[in-house]
Amino acid sequence: NNLLSLRGNGALIAPTTPAFSTKPASTQTDISANNSYHTVVFGTEIFDQGANFASSVFTAPVTGRYQLNVSVEMQDVDTAATDMGLKIATSNRDYHCQLDPNFSADLTVSHWQISVLADMDASDTAQVSFAQNGGTAQANITVNSTFSGYLAC
Helix, strand or coil, X not given: CCCCEECCCCCEECCXXXXXXXXXXXXXXXXXXXXXXXXXCCCEEEEEECCCEECCXXXXXXXXXXXXXXXXXXXXXXXXXXXXXXXXXXXXXXXXXXXXXXXXXCEEEEEXXXXXXXXXXXXXXXXXXXXXECCCCCCEECCCCEEEEEECC
């Protein structure tokens, strides 16, 4: 049970620190434009140190501050939508990124990002969701999206 490992180059490694990185297994297409948040499905784990990520949800194993990062690649963003939102929802609070797609034409590709140091208690959860109000249900979330996080302190 090595809780910390000191490498020959002076790097300190904490192999039991909770950490995860995921991406969608497939593109989510034509997301509903009914102003309700829809879970972004992250079906492929790149890594899951501690096995705390399942069914698109991260569950904090211990109380602490977690660095959470989401990068979503959207295709076919409808300029007729009133507004759009991406959020990381945790048990304690939500972290938002809003967009008023008031452009001259639909966007072929758009990148959205949220990075936050979130306070989480043991068993709190975090997941990513997207909403669009109005316009056409044509937005797609691609496999180039990622959701990651780790226990920072």
